[in-house]
Amino acid sequence: MEHELFAVAAVMAGLSILGFLFSVLGLRFLVSLLVIAAWILLTNTIISSGLFLLLHNVVADTCVAMGDWVAHPQAHTALDDILPCVDVATANESLYRSQEVTSQLVALVNNVVVNISNRNFPPGLRPLYFNQSGPLMPVLCNPFNPDMSPRRCAPGEVDFGSAAREWKRFECQTTGPPGSELCATPGRVTPAAYGQMTAATSVSKGLYEFSPFLVQLQDCSFVRETFTSITNYNCPGLEQYSRDVYVGLVVISAGVMLSVVFWMVHTRHRRRRAMRKQL
Structure with a gap:
């Protein structure tokens, strides 16, 4: 100018x-x-x-x-009137609830890995049996303790970033009609189950990574820092x-x-x- x-x-x-x-x-x-x-x-x-x-x-x-x-x-x-902010207590409660949902989703995925994919069921026990075999799958790392305090991943666990890549190695090729697939190759998870597990992991990852930022928007701390x-x-x-x-x-x-x-x-x-x- x-x-x-x-x-x-x-x-x-x-x-x-x-x-x-x-x-x-x-x-x-x-x-x-x-x-x-x-x-x-x-x-x-x-x-x-x-x-x-x-x-x-x-x-x-x-x-x-x-x-x-x-x-x-x-x-x-x-x-x-333009920036309706909530109080800090409400924002912290929202963060706590999002952490609970993240922990519950991780527990749900790990329940499938431990109690279904890593178990060797007899052929007659359908649908839990789908001819799963081979090395055991690693469980997903839960970033929170039961009291929602931060938790470090234990050895042998996979985090949100590497879970899909690691679990892909345990995916088997299937035969049979949809809903009744059987593994035709060694593996611990069918393609359909793998897709559901990775989808749940993606949701957990999104909640874990973006909840603190969303809470900052909710209580306007992020906006306050920007305005300052x-x-x-x-x-x-x-x-x-x-x-x-x-x-x-x-x-x-x-x-x-x-x-x-x-x-x-x-x-x-x-x-x-x-x-x-x-x-």
């Missing part, structure tokens, strides 16, 4: 100089053309100045509203920049307006003098 302002100032200065020369030389037609061009440019400059003044006021009001909301989180501010950064680092420079731009445009507009008035007055004065000499 700085280069555009310099270009506008240069054009306006050029018009002012040309208008002054043409008016001194008495070139009324060229002065009239310059007056028309100058008024067009002046109109555009004034409109641009008004837009930047509006931008400056919007930026200033927005920054004040964000700063007030950050400084007084319990008070009723202008942003409360904007008000401290972006607002001062943006307010100064928008103010400088519209002030510069106003100065340029005022200078061109005075130049146009001077051209018109000087040209009319020369025309009157010429008429007096003729008389």
Whole structure:
């Protein structure tokens, strides 16, 4: 934008100089053309100045509203209706419930792995028996203890990121109608069961990874951090920049307006003098 302002100032200065020369030389037609061009440019400059003044006021009001909301989180501010935040206790309860769901999904998947896939049932015990065989599948790591505190993965467990890849090695090729498939090759899980297990794992992974961020959105802590950064680092420079731009445009507009008035007055004065000499 700085280069555009310099270009506008240069054009306006050029018009002012040309208008002054043409008016001194008495070139009324060229002065009239310059007056028309100058008024067009002046109109555009004034409109641009008004837009930047509006931008400056919007930026200033927005920054004040964000700063007030950050400084007084319990008070009723202008942003409360736009950002309805819940209290910390409710947000923490939501996080706890999401952790419970994650832990329950992991337990469900591990129940299938331990009690079905890794068991060798007799052929008559359908549908638990599907000719599963081979090395045992690893269980899925539960990231939470029973009290929902963080838990480290035990040796032999697979985490959310590697579960699908590791379990793929235990998938068998099947024969038979859908719903009654039997493994035709060594393996501990059918393709259908593998798909269901990986889907449940993906849901657990999503809850585990994004629940803290969603809770930050819910209690507005993430928004508060963002607003603090904007008000401290972006607002001062943006307010100064928008103010400088519209002030510069106003100065340029005022200078061109005075130049146009001077051209018109000087040209009319020369025309009157010429008429007096003729008389």
